[in-house]
Amino acid sequence: MQKESIYLTIGKGAKPTGFMPESAARTEPAPAYAAGGALGAMVMIIDYHALAMAPMPAATPIAKATPITPIAPMMAAAPAKTQAVSDSAGQEAAEGEFMAQRLSDLRIAKEALAKKDSEINMLRRESEWMKRELRDRDEEIKALRSTKVSAKQTPKKKSAQATRTH
Numbered sequence: 001m002q003k004e005s006i007y008l009t010i011g012k013g014a015k016p017t018g019f020m021p022e023s024a025a026r027t028e029p030a031p032a033y034a035a036g037g038a039l040g041a042m043v044m045i046i047d048y049h050a051l052a053m054a055p056m057p058a059a060t061p062i063a064k065a066t067p068i069t070p071i072a073p074m075m076a077a078a079p080a081k082t083q084a085v086s087d088s089a090g091q092e093a094a095e096g097e098f099m100a101q102r103l104s105d106l107r108i109a110k111e112a113l114a115k116k117d118s119e120i121n122m123l124r125r126e127s128e129w130m131k132r133e134l135r136d137r138d139e140e141i142k143a144l145r146s147t148k149v150s151a152k153q154t155p156k157k158k159s160a161q162a163t164r165t166h
Contacts (some may be wrong), residue, residue, distance in 0.1 A: 024051035
């Protein structure tokens with residue numbers, strides 16, 4: 001989520017489907033870090049403001065199947081059962097593909113998160129090391145300054161000499 005938009009990464013080979021209203025979404029090539037290094041991945045960007053301002057799309061008409069007039073009641077019942085089984089199998093396959101894609105996206109996100117966590121830990125260790133180094137250098141500088149001040153001796157004054165004047 002960035003700048004009031006949500007970015008959805010679409011894996012390589014998957015084609016983005018439509019979005020209603022079309023003015024609220026656009027697709028772009030995915031950055032390598034978001035696509036887990038995969039080339040050819042796409043990102044669908046949905047703009048919340050455009051989505052809120054866009055008018056509601058009209059309901060899309062669902063294609064209705066023309067009723068089949070059965071010649072023989074037994075013959076018509078068998079194809080209907082076969083069609084229902086193939087429809088449910090198709091839905092299950094589509095759901096399975098969708099779940100596999102979601103699991104793949106989650107795995108990629110977990111890997112990216114683990115990589116970011118290790119990077120953050122490395123940066124913390126580096127920051128602590130730098131702080132230690134700066135503290136040590138500061139102590140060394142203070143020690144050098146204090147030894148220079150005590151090492152400087154006050155210059156001896158010239159002794160006064162008396163001279164005769166005539």
